[in-house]
Amino acid sequence: MRAVVFEAWKTFPTLKDIEKPTPGPGEVLLKVAGAGACHSDVAVYRDFEAATAPPQLAPSYVLGHENSGWAEELGEGVEGITLGDAFLVYGPIGCGHCVACSRGEDTYCSNAATMPYLASGLGRDGGMAEYIVVPARNLVPLGDADPIAAAPLSDAGLTPYHAIKNSLPNLAGGGKFALVVGLGGLGQVAVQILTALTGATVIATDSKADAMTRAEAHGAITVASGPDQAAKIREITGGRGVDAAFDFVGIAPTIALATSVMATKSRLTVVGIAGGKYEWSFFTTPYESTLTNTYWGTIEDLYEVVAMYKARQITPDVELFAMEDALEAYRKLEAGELTGRAVVVPHLAR
Numbered sequence: 523m524r525a526v527v528f529e530a531w532k533t534f535p536t537l538k539d540i541e542k543p544t545p546g547p548g549e550v551l552l553k554v555a556g557a558g559a560c561h562s563d564v565a566v567y568r569d570f571e572a573a574t575a576p577p578q579l580a581p582s583y584v585l586g587h588e589n590s591g592w593a594e595e596l597g598e599g600v601e602g603i604t605l606g607d608a609f610l611v612y613g614p615i616g617c618g619h620c621v622a623c624s625r626g627e628d629t630y631c632s633n634a635a636t637m638p639y640l641a642s643g644l645g646r647d648g649g650m651a652e653y654i655v656v657p658a659r660n661l662v663p664l665g666d667a668d669p670i671a672a673a674p675l676s677d678a679g680l681t682p683y684h685a686i687k688n689s690l691p692n693l694a695g696g697g698k699f700a701l702v703v704g705l706g707g708l709g710q711v712a713v714q715i716l717t718a719l720t721g722a723t724v725i726a727t728d729s730k731a732d733a734m735t736r737a738e739a740h741g742a743i744t745v746a747s748g749p750d751q752a753a754k755i756r757e758i759t760g761g762r763g764v765d766a767a768f769d770f771v772g773i774a775p776t777i778a779l780a781t782s783v784m785a786t787k788s789r790l791t792v793v794g795i796a797g798g799k800y801e802w803s804f805f806t807t808p809y810e811s812t813l814t815n816t817y818w819g820t821i822e823d824l825y826e827v828v829a830m831y832k833a834r835q836i837t838p839d840v841e842l843f844a845m846e847d848a849l850e851a852y853r854k855l856e857a858g859e860l861t862g863r864a865v866v867v868p869h870l871a872r
Contacts, residue, residue, distance in 0.1 A: 550609075551653055554652060555869075560678070566585070583643075588613070588863075590649075590672050613677065642654065652869075699785075704794060705728035707838070709726070723758070727747065766789050768790075776798065781807075781813070840863050
């Protein structure tokens with residue numbers, strides 16, 4: 523089968539033929555419907571190296587941690603799954619028996635350091651291929667919903683959903699304001715989740731006009747990047763500041779922007795993993811405000827994301843690529859040329 527393989531550190535992936543996998547006990551073979559290309563993939567093959575990366579990410583393996591597909595073959599002991607049904611794949615794979623995993627929080631597995639991989643597509647073969655093998659417990663049913671457009675939701679939907687769900691107490695009640703910094707794949711979905719789950723006024727900011735136009739279509743008030751960016755955001759809130767903010771970039775300037783417009787008792791979640799830093803000060807930090815981060819979400823969260831998708835509360839913007847054009851999807855992702863989330867569709871004709 524054809525697959526996109528990460529073969530060496532600091533090296534662009536390769537499109538090649540590899541052997542079709544076979545499901546083991548407790549696993550399911552999926553015929554891949556769609557696989558999303560994520561900036562985390564780029565970080566793995568561009569930025570990481572053996573000396574600094576988690577050993578679980580060492581090459582080689584098939585990329586792709588945003589996956590959907592149809593059940594093709596069941597491994598030993600798997601019950602309750604009908605062949606041909608469509609599923610979204612919960613990517614993180616923990617030990618399955620620690621306290622965190624028992625809650626569906628595989629991302630925070632207590633035994634992560636001893637696991638041979640972190641997730642499907644992150645140390646273990648992912649979905650940038652014609653077929654993928656995943657644990658049966660990691661499958662979330664899609665029913666009759668389109669699995670191709672759903673594929674990015676396993677990260678680009680799950681991650682912002684988890685961050686927003688944790689911040690809902692800050693947005694409860696009237697007159698609340700939410701800020702979304704960065705309107706890429708995750709930021710666009712975040713705007714939709716916020717407008718669906720809260721009554722807050724959603725403010726969104728980015729440097730790209732087309733990205734802000736798409737956010738406006740989903741109910742956001744937008745503010746362009748620039749020297750008066752923070753002042754304009756504060757003006758929208760009547761000078762009080764925002765009650766919850768979500769930074770999907772994560773560089774020092776975007777963290778600084780968000781912290782400069784926070785209200786008293788607010789919450790800022792840095793979702794982007796660009797490595798930005800923030801210097802805390804008692805006298806410049808709003809009282810009882812929280813700065814936190816997050817990593818993916820729980821499988822329970824993903825069930826709820828799928829419910830929102832099926833209810834048409836979330837409609838991810840996708841740009842489809844045939845398998846033979848998968849490397850072009852990554853090239854366009856790196857160059858910032860995508861208009862939506864790149865989704866590789868193995869059965870799509872060129």
